[in-house]
Amino acid sequence: MKRTIYDVTLSALAMIIGSCLISLMAVFMGDGQFGTDLQGLLRLQSVFAALALLIAIACLCSFVARRSWTTGLRTIWTALPQWLVFTFLLLNSLFVFGEVAFLIATRAMGHTVMWYQHVPLVCMLSCSFAFLLLYARRNSFPGSKPALSGRWS
Secondary structure: OHHHHHHHHHHHHHHHHHHHHHHHHHHHHHOOOOOHHHHHHHHHHHHHHHHHHHHHHHHHHHHHOOOOHHHHHHHHHHHOOHHHHHHHHHHHHHHHHHHHHHHHHHHHHOOOOOHHHOHHHHHHHHHHHHHHHHHHHHOOOOOOOOOOOOOOO
């Protein structure tokens, strides 16, 4: 039953991350023209950013509560496959590049960036972090195989 709840939550987080990529494209290419559909999506993503942050904190606390920080982080690292770590780094590089693009656009054109234009980036960061920790939590149950095959040292 727990694995099913984890799988559904992981699927929902993956869908939210996909919607963040779509709304990120709309925010960058829309030049401030937001329709009601994009406004609704940005509101939904702002709610999910907060929920994903709570999920990430709960997962991190579950790893660290009974162990020390080093043992908890080592357990997280052992439960994560290398493709997921690479995907996490790739998605969050989009976060960094998006914020740099907002900074450049603000300085070069004199435009002000509204708070809701940051929502897809922040939601993608928090949801990908929550996905990473929840995946590690799901794969750290007793009897789960470690995801160390082929990983760099």
